[in-house]
Amino acid sequence: MSVKKIVLSSREEWLKARNNHIGGSDASACVGLNPYKSNVELWEEKTGLRQPEDISGKDYVIYGTRAEEHLRALFILDFPEYRVLYDENNMFLNSDYPWMHASLDGELMDQEGRDGILETKTTEILQSMQKEKWHDRIPDNYFCQVLHYLAVTGYEFAVLKAQLKSEWGGELRIATKHYFIERKDVEEDIKYLIEAEKRFWNFVESGRRPDLILPAI
Known part of the structure; x- marks a missing residue:
């Protein structure tokens, strides 16, 4: 396995480069766990049949x-x-999984x-159902994103730092949560996601439309 990190010269160049791969934010759609995009919609984007929605101007995206x-x-x-490192417009590529890329908010090195x-992550809690998704766990779509990054980089652990904003009774409340994930504890999940993404990318390369994966009720 060969992992290569590149740093693109601009966000525009980064956006262009990511079109040829499955990124972390795409991963959950491949397995039907993205609440905003189906696997078929993602396939249409990757095959050029649909233009991805430009959400860069939305308030929550700008805030995040x-x-x-x-x-x-x-x-x-x-x-x-x-130890924390960060390069803007970074992209990790893995020779074993050429259809995947990872762009990290930060690289860590622990004391070992x-x-x-x-x-x-930043999110605004508008309903009790949203709050429950963060109770002692990471929402499924973000968990898939972390698994994807672990797969591409080969790194040993991940930390997800989430800022949760909510308003109750006219009072703004902000809670910060940290989730620590060891690779050895999620190896089977990583393997499952890699195989699912590989199947999805086969549909992209062949031009065959995948069956819609319906979300669990």
Whole structure:
């Protein structure tokens, strides 16, 4: 296995490069666990039949993009035992899985010298159902994203830092959660996702439309 990290010169170049791969935010759609996009819609995007929706101007996307550097800085302050690195417009490629790429919010190194992943999320809790998805667990679509990054990089662990905003009774509340994931505990999940993404990419390369994966009720 050969893992290569490249740094693109601009976001535009990064966006162009990611079209030829499955990225972390695509991973959950491949297995029917993305609440916003089906596997068929993703296939249509990757085969050029559908233009991906441009959400860059939406308030929650702008907030999340601007918050990322601050959340990373807070992680550095709160967890000094980790070394944190970050390159803008980074892209990891793995020779074993040429259909996949990973772009990380941060690279970690723990006190044992092990390499890891930092992923940051911001979300606004509007319903109790959304709050439940974060209770002692990571929402399925974000869990798939972390598994995808572990697969591509080969790293040993991941930390997901999530800022959850909610408003109850006119009062703004902000909670921060940290989820620590060891690769050895999710190896079977990683293998399952790799095989699912490989099957999906075969549909992309062949031009055959996949069957719709319906979400579990």
